[in-house]
Amino acid sequence: MEKIKGKVVGFELNSQDPSKAASFYANVFGWKIGEPNWGYQEVKTDGGIDGGISKGPHDFPHxxxxxxxxxxxxxxxxxxxxEGAVVVREKMDFESFHLAYLVDPVGVGIGLVQYSNDQKLRPKR
Known part of the structure; x- marks a missing residue:
């Protein structure tokens, strides 16, 4: 099988209490937490890989x-x-990227993202 090139570009923290999670990471690590937008809060880690916090759905691993x-x-x-992964959220189309969520063969949730050609919209690495 042809190997797929993949780079880690972000993380997501799924929680049933995203406000509490946001407060924890802001207070302990000094991460900058954005305002909620569609139930998602951007996280800036000041030099590390950035990500987000959201309330995860009941059918997706938290x-x-x-x-x-x-x-x-x-x-x-x-x-x-x-290779045994299960798709839990089919491909979703957004303005600047396409995204799907899968669970790998051992139960770890991953997001696969394909950015548009507009380089300005990609996360900084």
């Missing part, structure tokens, strides 16, 4: 998940499924 940038989301989803 905790932390990494976001992996891929060049071809459809190919990456297919390759992951062939």
């Amino acid at each position: 905790g932390a998940r990494i976001q992996i940038e891929v060049e071809d989301l459809d190919k990456a989803i297919q390759a992951a499924k062939e």
Whole structure:
């Protein structure tokens, strides 16, 4: 099987109490937590990989998940499924990216993201 190039570009913390999680990470690590937007709060880690905090749905694993940038989301989803991953959120189309959520064969949640060609919209690395 052809290997899919993938880079970790972010993280998400899913919690049933996102306000409490945001307060914890802001107070302990000094992370800058953005205002909620559609139930999602951006997290800036001051030099590290940035991410977000949200209230996770009941049918998706809670905790932390990494976001992996891929060049071809459809190919990456297919390759992951062939290796035992399960898609829990089909490909979603946003203005600047496409995103899908999967659970790997050992139960870890991952997000696969394909950014648009507009380099200004990519997270800083």
